[in-house]
Structure formats: C-alpha cells, structure tokens
Amino acid sequence: MLKVNEYFDGNVKSIGFDQNGEQSTVGVMAAGDYLFNTGAPERMTVIKGNLTIQLAGSSDWQSYDQGQSFEVPGNSSFSLKVSSPSAYLCEFLG
C-alpha cells in the first residue's frame, strides 16, 4: 500500500501512494547525477532543496527550488544534477 522503492544503489529512495486514484511518490535524492526514464507523464515538485534538470532533447539545464514544479512528457527521460540531498513529490499525470 505504501511502497518503498530504491534506485541508483540507494541514492534515491521513494515512497509510492495512491490518493483518490492519483498515483504519486515522495522521495529523496542524495547528491549526484541521475537519469530517469518516464512511463506516464509526470509533474515533479521540489519539496526541499534544489533539482537542476535537463529534459530529453533539450540543451538547456533549468534549476528548480523548493515549491517549484516541472513536467516531464511520458515515454521520455530527464537528467538531474543534485548538489545536496533534496526531497521531491512526483505526481503521475497519465
């Protein structure tokens, strides 16, 4: 019901939950560089810290602080640079 997932040798951990049919996860990323693939489209919101991201096909890096959100298309990917442990909410929009 609350599902814990680990990625990148435990440097990213998340807890998945379902609220009124909406699938979401909250998670934390340790400092590092990551590449995530998407299935469903998703909205990422920074809960604490900072995520600097590059969407697939883009040459730009954009920085998001606490309270800011970005969306990632489905069946795509995005790269992240994380300079200190940062928490996020991921809402699946599928």
Add this chain to the structure above:
Amino acid sequence: MLKVNEYFDGNVKSIGFDQNGEQSTVGVMAAGDYLFNTGAPERMTVIKGNLTIQLAGSSDWQSYDQGQSFEVPGNSSFSLKVSSPSAYLCEFLG
C-alpha cells in the same frame, strides 16, 4: 544516508535526510489515527492530502491542507486523523 523508517505496522513510512546540517524526513501516512511523540521540536508541512491534528494539551483539532504547516513543541506529542493517504515534510527544529 537516506534512512527509511516504518511506523504503525507500515502504515506510516518516511525517508530521513540531512541537508546542510538540517535533519528532515519526507513521509506518507495511510488513512488512520496516529499518535506521535516528539524529541526535538518539529515543523510539519502537508505535501499532498490533509492532516487533522491535535497538539498535546489542546482540546482543538485543526486541519491542514497541501502547503500548510504546523509546529509541534519538543518532548511533546500530537494526534493525527488521516482520511486518505497523505504526504508530509517533517523538519526538526532542534
């Protein structure tokens, strides 16, 4: 480094992290009634969903939605009523 904790038979799960010396957790509570004790004072922020809480020594219940925060004194406790799975950020203020 990212520490997963479980409480109340897995109905509450959290991920602890340290950001620039500030200890925090993000977590999810399944629907239910809970009582938490505090060590350090803490600030709780609702990330998604709703938390209805009663501080120790108070007769009032107060409801907090996404984006809203409340603080809990150290060496105290608070009761929660959670009607659907809800995510939170807990920042230790010690």
